[in-house]
Amino acid sequence: MIPIAKPLMGEEEKRAVIAVLESGQLAQGAKVQEFEGRFAAFCGVKHAIATSSGTTALHTALLAHGIGPGDEVITTPFTFIASANSILFTGAKPVFVDIEEGSYNINPALIEERITSRTKALLSVHLYGNPCDMEAIMGIADKHSLIVIEDACQAHGASVHGKKVGSFGTGCFSFYPTKNITTAEGGMITTNDDGVAEWARMIRQHGMRKRYYHEVLGYNFRLTDIQAAIGLAQLEKLAEWTAKRIANAKYLTEHLPNVVTPTVRDGYVHVFHQYTIRVSGDRDVVVEKLSAAGIGTAIYYPLPVHQQPVYRQLGYQDSLPVAEQVSRQVISLPVHPALTLAELDRIVSEVNRL
């Protein structure tokens, strides 16, 4: 079976973990700080704050911006549920705006009609590694004085006209094993705002700046030095892996004439966390056929967030036709950097036989 994702762990990661285990400093320490510094430089921002997951990065970032009960945050319904749940965790209300047909990201043309006096932030998600239309989103945010949170959990290194995602607003990244780099579990917040960085550091560590003086309600959302050591080794390899993902995606697109393939705007770098096609026939049959032919696939995501039972129970009744249709048609194919040319050819020939 060609797997849909394959975490790559080399000798560098193993040596780095053993060095931390032997050092005796296991929890958040010097390695976390080093990882934060390197990740900030990678994104072109002043600060990076490591957290225990992408979900806790989002939750912490929203809290660090002062978002809470009574506030509304505009976001996309076509994402992993953590993007929207992080808003609920703060007591604020997610407000969903439909997506674009081409990028599957939030449609900026529909945002302004959902802005109210309670809207505090726009939480955009760079789905599959494809940047949102950040020029339009930043324009709307400026016009209405809104905070921008970028869910870049799937988009390490993606950029818009040379500017990395996570540097437009406050960025949130995930290092879950299927992601473009991993620390097993882990997350990172990126920001140029000194105040937001300071609050995020406090919230991640029980609301304290000075040891055992707790200024605000905080959490234990820390990353460990063991994880940061893995992250540092992975970060060294990210450029090479991203180039491979992009080359694999290009190969697939050039050889798949019969399905809707991903689109990338001019000047945008899509880092292909996922390579997602759309099919018009019975998707379950397509998944079964590909599986029988030894090709792993995945559906990201089969049900938009506003239609999830948990959101229905909260009273959400939005009709968001593009997200609803796209969620019935998408299938992600393997695009990870470990694929060989022979495997790419197998994927191509099986998809073309559908």
Ligand SMILES: Cc1ncc(COP(=O)(O)O)c(C=O)c1O
């Ligand atoms: C778009 C998006 N947002 C948030 C998350 C949450 O990240 P994590 O699983 O590290 O908590 C993920 C990853 O799973 C994701 O893909």
